[in-house]
Amino acid sequence: MGENTAEGLRGIRAGNTSICTVGAEGHGLHYRGYAIEDLAENSCFEEVAYLLMKGELPTQNQLDGWCEQLQTHRRLPGLVEDILRRLPADAHPMDVLRTGVSAMGIAEPEPGLEGGFETAVRLLGALPSMLGTWYWGSRGKDVPSGDGIEGFAAYVMLMVKDDTPSDLECRLMDASLILYAEHEFNASTFTSRVCASTLADFYACIVGAIGTLSGALHGGANEKAMALIQQFKDPEDAARGVREMLAQRKLIMGFGHGVYRVRDPRNAIIKGWAKKVSEDRNDLRLFEISEAVEQVMWDEKRLFANLDFYSATAYHMAGIDTPLFTPIFVLSRTSGWAAHVIEQRADNKLIRPLANYIGPEQRTYLSIEDR
Ligand SMILES: CC(C)(COP(=O)(O)OP(=O)(O)OC[C@H]1O[C@@H](n2cnc3c(N)ncnc32)[C@H](O)[C@@H]1OP(=O)(O)O)[C@@H](O)C(=O)NCCC(=O)NCCS
Known part of the structure; x- marks a missing residue:
């Protein structure tokens, strides 16, 4: 840089x-x-x-x-x-x-x-x-x-x-x-x-x-989070699977944030809703898998769930298709x-930053026959 x-x-x-x-x-x-x-x-x-x-x-x-x-x-x-x-x-x-x-x-x-x-x-x-x-x-x-x-x-x-x-x-x-x-x-x-x-x-x-x-690094993370939790059959499987993914240095979608350093304040709220909707359906399987993923991410990486993670569980349990x-x-x-x-x-001003140039120094143009 x-x-x-x-x-x-x-x-x-x-x-x-x-x-x-x-x-x-x-x-x-x-x-x-x-x-x-x-x-x-x-x-x-x-x-x-x-x-x-x-x-x-x-x-x-x-x-x-x-x-x-x-x-x-x-x-x-x-x-x-x-x-x-x-x-x-x-x-x-x-x-x-x-x-x-x-x-x-x-x-x-x-x-x-x-x-x-x-x-x-x-x-x-x-x-x-x-x-x-x-x-x-x-x-x-x-x-x-x-x-x-x-x-x-x-x-x-x-x-x-x-x-x-x-x-x-x-x-x-x-x-x-x-x-x-x-x-x-x-x-x-x-x-x-x-x-x-x-x-x-x-x-x-x-x-x-x-x-x-x-x-996927922005809004698309909620769809990817769904794909992640759906591949696990129970919380133990999820914990094992996520540890393996972390060992392979894979990104776990729905975790981490570019600005928040301690927690995403939206997580507790959407997590509460994910639980309520799951309880209403009398089906806590995905919610418990999500909690297992959340726990491993905290234990292993000190990374917290962002809004996209439990949105996935909540929307899915409310009967909404992932896409x-x-x-x-x-x-x-x-x-x-x-x-x-x-x-x-x-209060407009054209947004126009500068770039730090890292390309080649000045070069002489060669005609196409000479390249
Ligand atoms: C959101 C995101 C892009 C922020 O990136 P960032 O600002 O570069 O994050 P950080 O600087 O805090 O990353 C610190 C470390 O944690 C790792 N990390 C961050 N998020 C991670 C995740 N979700 N899964 C695994 N590792 C993660 C980074 O790779 C980095 O590791 P390194 O130091 O070994 O390179 C990133 O956390 C991410 O890709 N999350 C998944 C996508 C997602 O959920 N997006 C929705 C955001 S609301």
Whole structure:
């Protein structure tokens, strides 16, 4: 590494934000000053999205109006619906959402770059329908109407789950959407800000962010965590298997973090939900396997579970297919991305760092016959 460079930009403060703090005292998470524990316990996703995007918690009237807007925006433009219906059933749903958002940018272009709030609300409302249109439509089934379903989380569950979701499953979804909503300058959010800083439109920022989130080191970790725990038959098998993987220096998905050093505060909350949903199903096998993995990772590496680890168990036990895990993360994180795009635009400076050059010294150009 050369002078003034940091691998992966670790430890570099790349800008100002008033949206979120991550890792204060090694483990804290606050959205606009509110602790994640308070929000997950007392709030709902719509309220948190409003807080992130507007800066303050809504009054009851404001919340009612906001929820109504989100419900109205479930409707998709014809062009977007047509495109989504043509996508194959074996497409990855992250690619489906990336395509749907891109198509929205053509069907309903952003009117101007002032703020972006209206476009953000429009997209946030439409995203669950995009996922549902593909999920149900690609299997030749009718998309459930959602009439009479008011809450965002309940509507998401309707879009991603084959049988009728229980009240407990909807509450799990609501909590997980709150936990996933925002996380400061993580890779996908930073992507959205870089994109916004060039004065690209809102949809471009979100398309870029979805692409970044899809990777296994970021949002894709919840799907990989599921694949990991599903391969073990019981907690003993899991403990043995994970020790072997660590001996082979393999990465265990759903553990560790680029910023938190002590623990991920979201873990205790989602773990509680994973347990509740498993108990409700009277099936604690996967939960106990997950706990065994968590214990070995702590004993052997002092690495803690991040949000993605128990999200996998919780979503699986709520009857959600694994490929839909990261797309659900998108439905939530769009609120955080939107808040950052709006913040970037309000005080914009093109994000353009320098590179530390490590290539060859100056060379003389050789004509092609002489090489
Ligand atoms: C998130 C992540 C990319 C952070 O990486 P990072 O900032 O480089 O992590 P650290 O610097 O704390 O890593 C310290 C050591 O622990 C190891 N480590 C970190 N996470 C690990 C994991 N999940 N499994 C096994 N070893 C891990 C690193 O390889 C490193 O070992 P080394 O010093 O021998 O090279 C990394 O922990 C990871 O890949 N986790 C799995 C993917 C995941 O869950 N992503 C979702 C994040 S919310």
